[in-house]
Amino acid sequence: GAGVSQSPSNKVTEKGKDVELRCDPISGHTALYWYRQSLGQGLEFLIYFQGNSAPDKSGLPSDRFSAERTGGSVSTLTIQRTQQEDSAVYLCASSLGSSESIYNEQFFGPGTRLTVL
Amino acid sequence: AQKITQTQPGMFVQEKEAVTLDCTYDTSDPSYGLFWYKQPSSGEMIFLIYQGSYDQQNATEGRYSLNFQKARKSANLVISASQLGDSAMYFCAMREGYNNNDMRFGAGTRLTVKP
Numbered sequence: 001g002a003g004v005s006q007s008p009s010n011k012v013t014e015k016g017k018d019v020e021l022r023c024d025p026i027s028g029h030t031a032l033y034w035y036r037q038s039l040g041q042g043l044e045f046l047i048y049f050q051g052n053s054a055p056d057k058s059g060l061p062s063d064r065f066s067a068e069r070t071g072g073s074v075s076t077l078t079i080q081r082t083q084q085e086d087s088a089v090y091l092c093a094s095s096l097g098s099s100e101s102i103y104n105e106q107f108f109g110p111g112t113r114l115t116v117l
Numbered sequence: 118a119q120k121i122t123q124t125q126p127g128m129f130v131q132e133k134e135a136v137t138l139d140c141t142y143d144t145s146d147p148s149y150g151l152f153w154y155k156q157p158s159s160g161e162m163i164f165l166i167y168q169g170s171y172d173q174q175n176a177t178e179g180r181y182s183l184n185f186q187k188a189r190k191s192a193n194l195v196i197s198a199s200q201l202g203d204s205a206m207y208f209c210a211m212r213e214g215y216n217n218n219d220m221r222f223g224a225g226t227r228l229t230v231k232p
């Protein structure tokens with residue numbers, strides 16, 4: 001079956017422009033996560049969605065960052081007025097999100113490499 | 118507060134030898150799960166191994182095993198018989214509780230296997 005897909009794979013933009021990054025999770029996965037990974041660094045949690053619950057936005061670094069998940073499936077991460085420090089790989093992951101088991105393997109997409117000039 | 122701590126930014130190991138990558142965690146929830154992921158230079162995240170807080174035995178998956186010391190809150194990854202293809206970043210992660218699907222990752226350890 002299809003894995004997590006993300007688009008675009010690469011995005012180059014100018015400082016000050018808005019960008020939208022898309023994530024298609026695995027069908028049936030109720031939990032969806034966004035992470036940011038700067039060059040050579042670890043994963044920085046940004047936001048996660050669980051079913052129809054309010055998303056956990058605690059990791060968003062500023063109000064320029066927002067995300068939505070439509071119909072419990074596709075998610076879009078939007079960065080407004082991009083800055084050079086936003087340059088990173090943005091990873092999306094999904095999981096079954098079961099509340100019956102602690103086991104919660106996340107399946108990651110290939111990421112979107114964002115470069116802000 | 119940091120939930121997951123990986124204190125080794127980089128590690129080197131000789132091919133065919135074993136290596137231990139450290140991970141300590143912080144939680145007050147008795148129910149939690151610990152995960153290790155591998156990220157090669159290609160960038161994809163590959164799930165390696167899982168340990169539940171109530172599991173009586175240390176998890177093993179092929180050449181990967183998890184040295185789970187609950188009282189010390191450590192979950193070190195042991196890779197036996199290292200191969201050149203094991204060179205990658207390794208991340209430890211934790212999920213706390215049954216009703217919380219949030220996963221937090223450590224900063225990672227870069228492992229280099231030398232021929």
